[in-house]
Amino acid sequence: MEGRLLRFDDIRQATVAIDEVGSGNSAFMATRAVYMNVLIRNVPGEKARSLKRVYNDIGAEVAISSDAYQEREGAVTDLIVMGALYHHREARRILAGHSETLPLVHLIESITENAPEIV
Helix, strand or coil, X not given: CCCCCCCCXXXXXXXXXXXXXXXXXXXHHHCCCCEEEEEEEEEEHHHHHHHHHHHHHCCCEXXXXXXXXXXXXXXXXXXXXXXXXXXXXXXXXXXXXXXXXXXXXXXXXXXXXXXXXXX
């Protein structure tokens, strides 16, 4: 038995590797293998916390300022949304009906779905 770290630059690369182990579900699984980090600037603290909660609930992460996290009034934060393509799509599904975070969801979608990692 041996092991090594794998890093996938894009969905195609992940799909090939997953196919090589004999999985019958590589197209779906590949969306969990490619991580994409998105930087968004100047987000109101309340919206940042809402986004962070959803991403945390699905096993991903959003880095926000401590002022926003501690609910300081008037806090505005940059944030880094960290997750696999699967996480970004799942967060979009969950937040589809939440008008307060919809602009963030659409921005993340436009960045991730048009990224070169989606071959």
